[in-house]
Amino acid sequence: MIEIKQQENQLSVYFNQQLVIKHTDQQPAFFVGQGNETIDHYRGNFEIHDDIESKIPLIDAKCTNDQIIFSYFLNELRVHFKEEDHRLIITIESSQPYNRFWIRFFAEKDEKVYGCGEQASYFNLRHRVFPLWTSEPGVGRDKKSLTTFYADLYDKAGGDYYTTYYPEPTFVSSRKYWLHADTYAYSVFNFKNDDYHELFFWEVPSQIIIAYQENFLDLIENLTDYTKRPPKLPEFLHNGMILGVQGGMKQVLNYLDQALNHGVLVSGLWCQDWAGVNYTSFGKRLYWNWTVSHELYPNLKQEIKKLSDKNIAFLTYICPFLLENESLFNSAKEQGYLVLNKNHQVYKEDFGEFYCGIVDLTNPKAFHWYKEVIKTNIIDLGIKGWMADFGEYLPVDCVLHNGKDAKLMHNEWPVLWAKCNYEAVKETDNLGKIFYFMRAGGHGSQRYATSLWAGDQSVNWELHDGIASVIPSALSTGIIGNPYTHSDIGGYTSLHGNIRTKELFDRWLEMNVFTSYMRTHEGNRPLQNFQFYNDKDTLSLMARMTHVRFDLKPYIMHLVDEAYAFGYPLQRALFMHYPNDAKTYDLQYEYLFGKDMLIKPVVYPGQTHQEVYLPDDIWVHLWTGKHFEGNQTVKVSCPVGYPPVFYRALSEHKKLFENITHKNLMQEENV
Amino acid sequence: MIEIKQQENQLSVYFNQQLVIKHTDQQPAFFVGQGNETIDHYRGNFEIHDDIESKIPLIDAKCTNDQIIFSYFLNELRVHFKEEDHRLIITIESSQPYNRFWIRFFAEKDEKVYGCGEQASYFNLRHRVFPLWTSEPGVGRDKKSLTTFYADLYDKAGGDYYTTYYPEPTFVSSRKYWLHADTYAYSVFNFKNDDYHELFFWEVPSQIIIAYQENFLDLIENLTDYTKRPPKLPEFLHNGMILGVQGGMKQVLNYLDQALNHGVLVSGLWCQDWAGVNYTSFGKRLYWNWTVSHELYPNLKQEIKKLSDKNIAFLTYICPFLLENESLFNSAKEQGYLVLNKNHQVYKEDFGEFYCGIVDLTNPKAFHWYKEVIKTNIIDLGIKGWMADFGEYLPVDCVLHNGKDAKLMHNEWPVLWAKCNYEAVKETDNLGKIFYFMRAGGHGSQRYATSLWAGDQSVNWELHDGIASVIPSALSTGIIGNPYTHSDIGGYTSLHGNIRTKELFDRWLEMNVFTSYMRTHEGNRPLQNFQFYNDKDTLSLMARMTHVRFDLKPYIMHLVDEAYAFGYPLQRALFMHYPNDAKTYDLQYEYLFGKDMLIKPVVYPGQTHQEVYLPDDIWVHLWTGKHFEGNQTVKVSCPVGYPPVFYRALSEHKKLFENITHKNLMQEENV
Secondary structure: OEEEEEEOOEEEEEEOOEEEEEEEOOOOOEEEEEEEEEEEEEOOEEEEEEEEEEEEEOOEEEEEOOEEEEEEOOEEEEEEEEEEOOEEEEEEEEOOOOOEEEEEEEOOOOOOEEEEEOOOOOOOOOOOEEEEOEOOOOOOOOOOOHHHHHHHHHHOOOOOOOOEOOEEEEEEEOOOEEEEEOOOOOEEEEOOOOOEEEEEEOOOOOEEEEEEOOOHHHHHHHHHHHHOOOOOOOHHHHHOEEEEOOOOHHHHHHHHHHHHHOOOOEEEEEOHHHHOEEEEOOEEEEOOOOOOOOOOOOOHHHHHHHHHHOOOEEEEEEOOEEEOOOHHHHHHHHHOOEOEEOOOOEOOEEOOOOEEEEEOOOOHHHHHHHHHHHHHHOHHHOOOEEEEOOOOOOOOOEEOOOOOOHHHHOOOHHHHHHHHHHHHHHHOOOEOOEEEEEOOOOOOHHHHOOOEEOOOOEOOOOOOOOHHHHHHHHHHHHHOOOOOEEOOEOOOEOOOOOOOOHHHHHHHHHHHOOOOOOEEOOOOOHHHOOOHHHOHHHHHHHHHHHHHHHHOHHHHHHHHHHHHHHOOOOEEOHHHOOOOOHHHHHOOOOEEEOOOEEEOOOOOOOOOEEEEEEOOOEEEEOOOOOEEEOOEEEEEEOOOOOOOEEEEOOOOOHHHHHHHHHHOOOOHHHO | OEEEEEEOOEEEEEEOOEEEEEEEOOOOOEEEEEEEEEEEEEOOEEEEEEEEEEEEEOOEEEEEOOEEEEEEOOEEEEEEEEEEOOEEEEEEEEOOOOOEEEEEEEOOOOOOEEEEEOOOOOOOOOOOEEEEOEOOOOOOOOOOOHHHHHHHHHHOOOOOOOOEOOEEEEEEEOOOEEEEEOOOOOEEEEOOOOOEEEEEEOOOOOEEEEEEOOOHHHHHHHHHHHHOOOOOOOHHHHHOEEEEOOOOHHHHHHHHHHHHHOOOOEEEEEOHHHHOEEEEOOEEEEOOOOOOOOOOOOOHHHHHHHHHHOOOEEEEEEOOEEEOOOHHHHHHHHOOOEOEEOOOOEOOEEOOOOEEEEEOOOOHHHHHHHHHHHHHHOHHHOOOEEEEOOOOOOOOOEEOOOOOOHHHHOOOHHHHHHHHHHHHHHHOOOEOOEEEEEOOOOOOHHHHOOOEEOOOOEOOOOOOOOHHHHHHHHHHHHHOOOOOEEOOEOOOEOOOOOOOOHHHHHHHHHHHOOOOOOEEOOOOOHHHOOOHHHOHHHHHHHHHHHHHHHHOHHHHHHHHHHHHHHOOOOEEOHHHOOOOOHHHHHOOOOEEEOOOEEEOOOOOOOOOEEEEEEOOOEEEEOOOOOEEEOOEEEEEEOOOOOOOEEEEOOOOOHHHHHHHHHHOOOOHHHO
16 A cells, blocks of 8 residues: 655655655655766676766655655656555656666665675675676775785776676565666666665666565565566486586596596586687686587587487586677677677677677567577586576667667666576577576576576685685675576686685585575686695585585475475575574575575685574584574584585474484584 | 857957956756765774765856856856966856856867876876875875785775875966965865866866966066965085984994095985984884973983084974873963864874874964974974975864864865965074975965975885885975975885895986985884995995086076076976977976976886986086987986986086086996
8 A cells, every 4th residue: 555645845655654755855765867977897797986976856746646746846757656466566657768867765774684695795784785787796805805915906897885786776675675677777776775776777767666574584576476476497417416517528437427427416507618628818718609519528419419418418508698709709700699899890890819700689580590509509508507608788879779778787687698598598498407507697587597607716715705605695686576596606717826726616606505406617717726626525515515405306396386386495595484583684604495404604714613693493414413492693613525414303394304313424413 | 368258159268468267058067066975094094985965057048248158047156267476366156156167278289287286196287086185195196006906905095196295286387377276175186088187176276377478488487476386495405415314323323424424425414313213113213292301312402513513413203292191281281272173172183002183283373383393393403404394294183273174174274284384484593594394285285395205105116105105206296386395315114025125226216316405214113124334335426426426516596596586497398498399298207407407217116227308408427527419319328326417518607517527437328
C-alpha cells in the first residue's frame, strides 16, 4: 500500500508502512542537472572524471493522487508511484533532458546495504560510495598496497575498492527491502550518509523498483522473480573438479592421468588454449580466433567423445573480441558486424601487443552470427562449458549499430554478451546441460549467465584482491540473484612480485569445495607459479577434497534445486538465516553454504587456528564431529585440508555430513 | 574603461578592450550553491571532501549601467563593475548566503597562467586544477613516487602536485593581466578548460580585482602596488652564507671556525635549537618554548655581540605553537591567549610525540603578547633573523577569539603570523635590518613576510619534492609579488629511504648562490645525512661559491632596490623580459636572476652537461666567458661548482660578471 503524507514543508512516501522517501525543502529528495564527463580508457581500466555543471535541488513538492511533482522553477519531475506484484514502482518523467539525476531514499543510521553487483572489497556497502561502471577491477585494488601502486604506475591498472567487472544498480537493505534502478547508465550509489542513500545517475532511470519482504529468503525469491533465474548447474559439475590446464591435447591428457592416478575426481578439463596461444610480456595469452587449433588439439571432436565416455567434460574459452586479420575477424568485418570507431572504421581494441575487433552485439545480425559461431565452433564439438570471458571493455568512443551512445551501452554490454551465450545454449536445447562462466555482469546476468567466476585475483593474500576477496564477491552477487559463482583455484594474476605459493593454492582449493564448483587455473604466468601437477602432496589433497565434494553432491543438488526454485545463492550471508543476530551483518569472510553448512575459509598465510563466529544453533565441526553451541565465537585448528567448516546438528542432511566426518582423520582433540 | 555588451543571449564584459567575462544562458559565468565539506586533519595534512548539495547556473543576465544582475529564479547576484586606479573591481552582492560560488572568466586556448601562491610542481598552471588551502605540502608530492606512497601509508603525508604551504587566489596570465579574489575561503582554481577559468570558493568573495598591463614588469609593479612590498633584505645577507647548524654554542662555533678556516664567507649562524631540543622518531626536533636554552646557549647575548663584531649574525627559530606545560604555554593559557577546542578547552595540536597550544592571533591581546615575546626573547638579544616556521596548521575544529569559522580563517592564519613577526620588527625599528623567513603564506605575505623559504624538500632528486621543486616555487611566489625566497641548501626531509648525498648538497649549494640568500640546513636526521662540516671538499666549494656570491653583491643590492621599488622578484621567469618568445612560457627549471643573469640549475644526479635555452640576446657563460647567440638551445659542461649560468653581454653589470669569470679556472674548451 502506498501512502503519501504531506505536512507543512515535509512530504513522505510510505510503502507497506515503510518510509521510502522523505522530502523537505531543506533536504529535498530529487536533484537534476547537467554534467560533462571525461572517460579515459586503457585496457579495460577507466578513469572517469565528472564535471557537474548544475545540480538543482527540486525543493517544491506538489502531491496529486499517486503522483508528486517535484520542481524548482522550470525544472520539474513528475514522479508516479504505483504498486505492482506487491512491489513499489517509481516512474519519473522529466521536463527537460537532464543528464545528471540524483534521488535520495530514506535510510536509518544502523541500516546496512549489500549488493550493487560484485563487490570484492566490502560486502556491507554502508558508509562508502560505489561508482557503478563495468571495468577491469584492477590489480591490488587497494591504494595502500604496493601491488596496486606498481599496477597503477606501469599499467594504470591498480583499481580501487569499488572497481568491478559486474556493477549493478540493485541492492538489498538490512531493512529487508531490495531496490533496483532500471538503467545501465553510469551511476554512483552513495551510502555514506546516516539518513539517506543518494543514488546518482547519468540519465533519469526509466523506473525504480522496491520491494519489502518479511525475511531475506522471501526477499531473494521476490527479487529473482523479477530478475529471472538461471538454468540449473549441470549435474556433472558435482562429480569432481575441473582441471584448468593447457598445452595441447597430449599435454592435458597427461595432467588428467596424473590427477586420476592420484585419485582426484575430475569432472572436466578446461583448456582455454583450445584456439591456440599468443605469448606477450604479460604472460601466456590465447589466440583470439575462436576456432580449434588443430596443431594443439588435433581430432578434438573424437577426443571429446573419448573423454565423455569417461564422464569427463571438455571445456574451452571464448570472448567477444576477434583477433585482427584472422578468419572470424575477417568474416565479421566483411559483413559489417564489428563495432566501429568515430571514423566509421573497425574499432581496434589494444590488448597489449595485439589488437582485436569487437563483435557488435547491438546488431541483431551480428548477434545471431556470433551465436552461430558458438554453436558451430564450440557446442557442435561436444564441448560442455566455457569461460565466456570479458564484457567489461566496451569503449565509450565507439559507434554501435543500434545508434545508442556507447557510454550508455557500456554497462549493458556484459548482459548482451551473456545473452548471446545463453541463446546459443538454449537454442541447442542445452540449458542445464551446458554451462559457461562469466566475470563481467550487469542487470540480467541473473538470468543469462549460467554461472559467474570472480575474475583474475592476484596470487596472494591481500584482502582486496587476493584469496579473501572472492568471498564478499560471492556474497554480493548472490544476494542480488546470482546463485552460482566460483573462483580460479590459486588465483590468476602474477605481477609485481606476486608469485603463487603451494600454501595459497591449497587454501584456495579447500575453500572452493564449498562454492558452486571447483576449477583450477594455471594463471597468467604458469611457469613461474605453483601448479598442482608439480606437487604430489597437492594432488593428494585434491583427491581428498574432491571426494569430500562428491560426498556433498546430494546436498549441493538440493542447493541447486533451491536456487532454481527460489534464487537462493549457494554461498550466503549468515544473516539470511539468522536475521535477528546483529553480529552476522558485518561478516564478510565467513558464509553459509546452503542453510546447513558454515565456512570460514583460511585467508591468511601461516594460519594454524581460526576464530569462527557461530550463530544461534548447534554446530558440528565437519572434520571431527565435535559439537559447538552457537551464539559464540569459537577457535578451531585449521591445518591445510581442514578449513573451518561446520554443519547444523539439526540438518536433514546430517547423515551425509557425518559420512564425511567419519572418512576424515582429523582427531577431535586436534580441533 | 569598462564596456558591457549585450546581444541576444550573450553578455560580455570588457575592460580596457579585453574580454573579461563572457556569459550566455548555455555557458553562464556565475553559479551559486550549497555544499557540505568534511575536512580530516592529521599533522598539517588535510583531506578535504566536498559534497556539493546544489550548483545553480545563473543563466539570466540583466544589465543596468555598471551593474549586472545574474539570476535564476530566486537566486540572484548583483555584480558591480567599477574602475579604480586603472584596475577593474568586481563586487558581488548575493541574495542568499551561498557557501559555494563559481565564477568563470574568459580564457584563450593558448593562455598560460602562473602564481596561485607557491606551486612546487608546476609553474604554468594551465590545464590543471589547483585547490587552494594552506597545508603541509607533503613528502614526495607525486602519487607515482614511492616516497609519496610510503608517506601516505605511514603518515597520510604524501601530498600531491597542488599541496602547498602558501596558496593564494591570485594569478598572472600570459595575456598580461593579474587577478586577485578577495577571500581567504577554501577555493579551487580550475584552469583546465580551453575557453574559461573557473574559480570556485566556499564563500562569495567580497571583490575580485583585475588589472591589465602592457608588459610583465609593469604588471608586477601594479600588482605589488596593490599587495604592498616587503622591506629590503638586510645588506649583511649578501656578504656570505648562513650556516644552519645546531648543537649548542660551543659546537656551532666549531662549525663556524671550520668554515672560516676553509675560506667560507659566513654572514650568519642559524641555530634553530636555540630553545633546546626534543628527540622524536621523526628526527631531532626543537623544544617549542621560545626562550633561550641556557644549557645549549649560555650567555647568548654576549656571544651574539662577539659574533656581531666579526660581522656574523646570529639567527634563531620560532613558530606559533607553544609546548604544553612550558612557561610560554602556561602564561598564554592563563591569560586566555590560546586557541580553544569546541569544548572551550585549550586546543592541543599533535606534533608527533608532543602536544602544543596555538597562540590565538585573532585575539588582539594575544597577538600583542606574542609580538612582545618576539621582541623580548629574540630581538632584544641582538638576534638578526629567524625562521618563522609553520602557519599552515590551523585546525578547522577550533574556536577562535574573533568568532569566525576556523575553516574561513585557515588560509588567513599564515598572514596573521607574518604580520605578528612584521610588527615586532617594525615597532623595534628594524625593518630592513632584521629579517625572518616563512614557508606558510597567503595574500598579505607580500607585505608582511620579509622573505620566504621553500619549506621541507625531500633530500633527493624527485621533481615534485626534491631539489628541482624549489625553482617553480620561487617563480610562482615571485610572480605574485614575493621577491625574496630561498631554500634549505641540501633539502630537509630524510624519510622513506631518502638520504642526502654530497652531490645533492653540492648542487643545491651552487644553485642557491643565485637566489635571495644562501642558508644550509642539517635536515630532520642530521646524523644519517651528508653535512658540509664532514667534508673538506664541500667546504672548499662553499668558500668558492660564497666568494662568487660576494662578488655579485652590488648586482644583488641592485635587485633588492628593484624589488623594493617595483616588486620585481629576484628569481624571474624568462618571459618577464622576453615576452615575445613563446618558448619561454613553459620553462620551469630555468630562470633569470634579475634581468642580466640566466641560470639553469643542475637538478638531476650524475649530470655532466646541461642543455639551456637562451632567449634572444647575447649571452656570456659565467665561468668561461664564452659568448653565445640567443634564440637557441646550447649545451654546456656543468661539473660540480660550475652550474649553467650566463649573463647578458650588454649588461651594465658586465664588469662585475667578468671579474667572476676571471677568478674561475674553468677553461673555455671545457664548456
